[in-house]
Amino acid sequence: MDYDHDMAPYVDQMADWLDDEQKPHPLRFGRAYSGLEIVSGLYRSVIEGGQIALPLKNGMDELAGLRARVADRKVLMTLTESAKEYKD
Numbered sequence: 441m442d443y444d445h446d447m448a449p450y451v452d453q454m455a456d457w458l459d460d461e462q463k464p465h466p467l468r469f470g471r472a473y474s475g476l477e478i479v480s481g482l483y484r485s486v487i488e489g490g491q492i493a494l495p496l497k498n499g500m501d502e503l504a505g506l507r508a509r510v511a512d513r514k515v516l517m518t519l520t521e522s523a524k525e526y527k528d
Contacts, residue, residue: 486510 450467457465480502481492487505515526 453463453465456463457468477494477496480496480500481494483502483506484492484496484500487500487502487509517523517526
């Protein structure tokens, strides 16, 4: 997120929603939760080795499942600037 570029419209959209309930913010909880559910389904498909039906019916610690399933190896960098974000 580029705060200089992205923050003003984000705040404007929040103000519009406060002024008019017919203009809900695009990142409101319901939409954000749908995105989380999709990503969780993708993680579970890796963990379980197959397709996962949405909506999800039960809870799961997807991060623990990924740690157990995905090989522990160094991340391949597409940009050298990204290396600072990862531990050695």
